Amino acid sequence: MPINTRRCFECADLGFTIEQNAKRLCWRRNLPGHAEPNAAARIVERAVDRLMVRKLQVDQYAFAIARILTQHTSERPFEKGEILATHLAQSLRSFHHIIADLRKVWLLPVGSRKFKPFGYWIITDQADFAEWVEREKAAPVTQLTWIHAVARHNFPVFAEQLELEFWQDMHGSDSVRRAA
Numbered sequence: 736m737p738i739n740t741r742r743c744f745e746c747a748d749l750g751f752t753i754e755q756n757a758k759r760l761c762w763r764r765n766l767p768g769h770a771e772p773n774a775a776a777r778i779v780e781r782a783v784d785r786l787m788v789r790k791l792q793v794d795q796y797a798f799a800i801a802r803i804l805t806q807h808t809s810e811r812p813f814e815k816g817e818i819l820a821t822h823l824a825q826s827l828r829s830f831h832h833i834i835a836d837l838r839k840v841w842l843l844p845v846g847s848r849k850f851k852p853f854g855y856w857i858i859t860d861q862a863d864f865a866e867w868v869e870r871e872k873a874a875p876v877t878q879l880t881w882i883h884a885v886a887r888h889n890f891p892v893f894a895e896q897l898e899l900e901f902w903q904d905m906h907g908s909d910s911v912r913r914a915a
């Protein structure tokens with residue numbers, strides 16, 4: 736796979752920029768050699784559109800991190816070392832805060848992994864999303880609400896499967912209670 740070493744200096748291949756809380760298409764987008772926005776970039780664009788509809792501010796740091804994440808994948812996640820080198824987050828704690836916002840407010844499918852290859856990326860396919868949900872499910876039940884919201888906005892077919900699972904879980908625990 737050819738590696739794109741010449742990213743657009745204006746939009747970093749996202750295809751658009753944010754100026755004064757408005758989305759502006761990159762003026763270089765139609766120039767020869769400008770890369771087509773990838774699947775992750777399109778997911779971020781839809782998330783930004785949703786923020787605009789809800790009349791929410793697009794935080795510049797969150798936007799910058801989201802843009803970086805579009806260049807990373809499950810195989811090559813954005814690593815901790817690189818995160819602090821960007822100077823976008825003063826600490827890993829503020830970085831984690833931004834990631835939480837991207838997931839819960841932007842409803843972006845930000846994948847993460849605590850084993851090799853460690854790091855963060857924008858999830859673009861359903862199988863990858865399903866794997867990530869399996870890992871997240873180990874977390875407390877309250878978290879499933881936002882995971883479902885992220886699924887509904889990005890992987891609607893998978894969201895339906897999740898609903899069915901939740902329903903079966905609830906139903907299952909009900910009958911256990913009744914039987915007890």
Ligand SMILES: [Zn+2]
Pocket residue numbers: 743744745746747748749750751761762763764769
């Ligand atoms: Zn551009």
